[in-house]
Amino acid sequence: xxxxxxxxxxxxxxxxxxxxxxxxxxxxxxxxxxxxxxxxxxxxxxxxxxxxxxxxxxxxxxxxxxxxxxxxxxxxxxxxxxxxxxxxxxxxxxxxxxxxxxxxxxxxxxxxxxxxxxxxxxxxxxxxxxxxxxxxxxxxxxxxxxxxxxxxxxxxxxxxxxxxxxxxxxxxxxxxxxxxxxxxxxxxxxxxxxxxxxxxxxxxxxxxxxxxxxxxxxxxxxxxxxxxxxxxxxxxxxxxxxxxxxxxxxxxxxxxxxxxxxxxxxxxxxxxxxxxxxxxxxxxxxxxxxxxxxxxxxxxxxxxxxxxxxxxxxxxxxxxxxxx
Amino acid sequence: xxxxxxxxxxxxxxxxxxxxxxxxxxxxxxxxxxxxxxxxxxxxxxxxxxxxxxxxxxxxxxxxxxxxxxxxxxxxxxxxxxxxxxxxxxxxxxxxxxxxxxxxxxxxxxxxxxxxxxxxxxxxxxxxxxxxxxxxxxxxxxxxxxxxxxxxxxxxxxxxxxxxxxxxxxxxxxxxxxxxxxxxxxxxxxxxxxxxxxxxxxxxxxxxxxxxxxxxxxxxxxxxxxxxxxxxxxxxxxxxxxxxxxxxxxxxxxxxxxxxxxxxxxxxxxxxxxxxxxxxxxxxxxxxxxxxxxxxxxxxxxxxxxxxxxxxxxxxxxxxxxxxxxxxxxxxxxxxxxxxxxxxxxxxxxxxxxxxxxxxxxxxxxxxxxxxxxxxxxxxxxxxxxxxxxxxxxxxxxxxxxxxxxxxxxxxxxxxxxxxxxxxxxxxxxxxxxxxxxxxxxxxxxxx
Numbered sequence: 001x002x003x004x005x006x007x008x009x010x011x012x013x014x015x016x017x018x019x020x021x022x023x024x025x026x027x028x029x030x031x032x033x034x035x036x037x038x039x040x041x042x043x044x045x046x047x048x049x050x051x052x053x054x055x056x057x058x059x060x061x062x063x064x065x066x067x068x069x070x071x072x073x074x075x076x077x078x079x080x081x082x083x084x085x086x087x088x089x090x091x092x093x094x095x096x097x098x099x100x101x102x103x104x105x106x107x108x109x110x111x112x113x114x115x116x117x118x119x120x121x122x123x124x125x126x127x128x129x130x131x132x133x134x135x136x137x138x139x140x141x142x143x144x145x146x147x148x149x150x151x152x153x154x155x156x157x158x159x160x161x162x163x164x165x166x167x168x169x170x171x172x173x174x175x176x177x178x179x180x181x182x183x184x185x186x187x188x189x190x191x192x193x194x195x196x197x198x199x200x201x202x203x204x205x206x207x208x209x210x211x212x213x214x215x216x217x218x219x220x221x222x223x224x225x226x227x228x229x230x231x232x233x234x235x236x237x238x239x240x241x242x243x244x245x246x247x248x249x250x251x252x253x254x255x256x257x258x259x260x261x262x263x264x265x266x267x268x269x270x271x272x273x274x275x276x277x278x279x280x281x282x283x284x285x286x287x288x289x290x291x292x293x294x295x296x297x298x299x300x301x302x303x304x305x306x307x308x309x310x311x312x313x314x315x316x317x318x319x320x321x322x323x324x
Numbered sequence: 325x326x327x328x329x330x331x332x333x334x335x336x337x338x339x340x341x342x343x344x345x346x347x348x349x350x351x352x353x354x355x356x357x358x359x360x361x362x363x364x365x366x367x368x369x370x371x372x373x374x375x376x377x378x379x380x381x382x383x384x385x386x387x388x389x390x391x392x393x394x395x396x397x398x399x400x401x402x403x404x405x406x407x408x409x410x411x412x413x414x415x416x417x418x419x420x421x422x423x424x425x426x427x428x429x430x431x432x433x434x435x436x437x438x439x440x441x442x443x444x445x446x447x448x449x450x451x452x453x454x455x456x457x458x459x460x461x462x463x464x465x466x467x468x469x470x471x472x473x474x475x476x477x478x479x480x481x482x483x484x485x486x487x488x489x490x491x492x493x494x495x496x497x498x499x500x501x502x503x504x505x506x507x508x509x510x511x512x513x514x515x516x517x518x519x520x521x522x523x524x525x526x527x528x529x530x531x532x533x534x535x536x537x538x539x540x541x542x543x544x545x546x547x548x549x550x551x552x553x554x555x556x557x558x559x560x561x562x563x564x565x566x567x568x569x570x571x572x573x574x575x576x577x578x579x580x581x582x583x584x585x586x587x588x589x590x591x592x593x594x595x596x597x598x599x600x601x602x603x604x605x606x607x608x609x610x611x612x613x614x615x616x617x618x619x620x621x622x623x624x625x626x627x628x629x630x631x632x633x634x635x636x637x638x639x640x641x642x643x644x645x646x647x648x649x650x651x652x653x654x655x656x657x658x659x660x661x662x663x664x665x666x667x668x669x670x671x672x673x674x675x676x677x678x679x680x681x682x683x684x685x686x687x688x689x690x691x692x693x694x695x696x697x698x699x700x701x702x703x704x705x706x707x708x709x710x711x712x713x714x715x716x717x718x719x720x721x722x723x724x725x726x727x728x729x730x731x732x733x734x735x736x737x738x739x740x741x742x743x744x745x746x747x748x749x750x751x752x753x754x755x756x757x758x759x760x761x762x763x764x765x766x767x768x769x770x771x772x
Contacts, residue, residue, distance in 0.1 A: 048540075049545060107732060111736045112736065123479055123540065128727075129728065131724055132725055133728075135724040135725035136349065139719070139722060253552070260542075297552070298557065301550075304549045305553075308538055308545070309537075
């Protein structure tokens with residue numbers, strides 16, 4: 001098989017199934033966007049990457065798995081039941097992840113923050129937290145075992161057909177949920193008192209503390225906000241692909257790529273970056289050599305490397321000190 | 325009653341949380357074969373959840389232990405300062421002992437004697453093999469990463485890539501890969517050592533030149549990204565690298581100088597001496613580098629890059645140098661491992677391995693060569709013990725959980741490590757500055 005043939009056949013596949021690839025890309029992009037916002041928010045207030053964010057996402061997914069399995073058993077959800085289950089799953093996923101994120105902040109970040117430890121110390125303890133959570137999840141739920149939630153709706157259920165492409169319910173649900181939550185998060189950061197606190201701390205932590213902003217509280221709230229979004233994303237991801245204990249590393253890196261791509265510290269940029277990474281991942285599937293999906297991973301990691309090397313401030317521009 | 329003061333109750337809460345985490349950590353693992361439709365049965369979390377609470381007595385044990393610890397802490401609270409002082413002086417003991425010259429010389433001689441006659445002391449080749457593979461090779465890796473993280477202050481999460489380069493270069497040149505050996509002529513394993521080291525160094529330069537412009541956290545993630553790319557790539561390319569299965573056996577090295585014949589065969593003892601020799605060489609070279617102009621440049625960059633640049637140090641050049649120098653010892657570790665183990669595959673070079681090497685460096689003391697070697701010996705010995713005896717229901721994979729926990733604990737309580745390098749300890753202490761809080765006060769939620 002010549003390279004040219006491979007190249008052209010990739011485009012042929014996209015040409016014939018454009019809308020399918022688009023829907024899948026948007027669905028993945030929605031998930032990545034929600035995680036990426038967490039990276040960006042935390043970067044704003046702490047000035048560093050939260051390495052354990054991928055694991056926060058993973059915990060939310062497992063919470064959703066437990067919930068839907070517990071309620072559904074071996075039944076399949078229908079009608080309003082599915083809608084309720086999805087809402088409950090998002091809620092529980094968000095709650096558990098917010099708890100985990102707060103725990104990470106309390107254990108791995110706060111003691112170091114009190115001591116004004118150098119950045120290297122934060123990174124190392126965050127990696128430790130990520131490792132710990134990931135392995136603990138592996139111990140409880142099995143290493144590398146993909147666990148699926150209860151059937152919230154019929155698997156592979158098609159909601160409608162768009163130009164011959166079947167749009168699955170899960171895609172529609174993910175996209176709508178993501179859009180709603182991202183808009184809410186954006187409003188919280190931009191228009192509320194809490195958000196003003198977050199933005200103030202991002203800009204200048206010391207000065208804002210002099211102005212009466214409680215820094216510890218603001219940072220905790222930021223972790224809760226980012227964690228809740230990641231947990232909801234975890235639940236939505238689980239509905240499609242199930243959850244595995246080490247999903248956090250890979251998905252976390254994708255989302256991080258998205259956050260950097262949009263300019264870290266930039267909330268809307270992170271959402272757009274997530275969308276881009278989702279679409280990129282979906283449209284690069286036909287270009288995987290010999291149909292080996294690991295190639296799409298490699299492509300996305302290459303994007304990460306390229307963005308960081310060529311333009312680390314991202315496409316929309318970094319807004320360090322101005323989350324939003 | 326001061327025992328029921330809010331701060332003390334808060335401490336009870338913290339201690340109980342820690343006890344709970346330890347209970348889950350050391351508990352029996354969950355079932356990995358979850359039934360497809362119901363909740364996840366058999367997992368420890370489920371048994372200790374609301375309804376299963378009273379079925380698991382272990383939970384009560386840990387709860388009780390937690391309360392006992394809390395009572396002890398409350399009781400000894402008024403004497404905290406003395407205890408803390410005692411604790412600090414115990415921790416400072418290794419430093420104090422090694423400070424006096426005569427004791428140091430005696431210690432070194434004793435250590436040297438033990439090291440040289442270790443194969444005579446350890447009779448079973450099983451343990452000797454583990455000592456070389458699990459401790460010797462890992463000391464090499466830790467020494468290499470210490471140059472990158474400890475000396476130059478660059479967090480490299482893809483260090484296992486250098487290890488992989490060394491190992492795969494060996495396999496390539498000895499013709500153990502599906503791909504034919506370079507120039508279609510396999511060469512003896514021993515002569516691959518310089519080639520393997522060189523290949524790793526070249527790779528270090530190639531990887532470092534574009535990425536080392538980035539600041540700390542970005543560098544960490546970009547090295548992780550590269551490591552994952554290499555991992556994926558090696559697994560995909562069945563025809564070149566043997567994919568997930570790996571290589572065919574790498575031949576054992578042998579040396580023939582006419583008057584001297586050495587064959588590294590099944591017995592690990594010759595490998596032990598080879599490894600020891602190279603560890604000594606690398607320690608000597610790295611110590612010399614540390615105190616040379618290059619080493620001082622690394623310190624300058626680590627402490628303040630802008631200031632270093634303003635006095636005429638080219639940060640990129642010296643950072644790349646750190647990468648290459650560190651890669652050398654990692655690459656040799658790979659050659660060594662390939663010669664000893666024989667078959668190499670991608671599972672030896674995962675992200676987990678990189679973090680595992682990192683923990684050796686952190687535990688021993690970033691930037692302190694002897695500390696890192698000591699840290700590697702301590703942790704890897706513990707690993708060997710845990711893996712082979714499996715005490716308290718320990719399972720192989722649990723290791724990474726303890727590693728994660730150890731990283732956090734070290735960063736909170738002793739960021740400079742077991743045997744701190746003097747300068748590093750000062751850096752961490754300086755950063756402490758500001759509000760002078762002791763770490764355990766922070767952990768138990770006390771306000772300064």
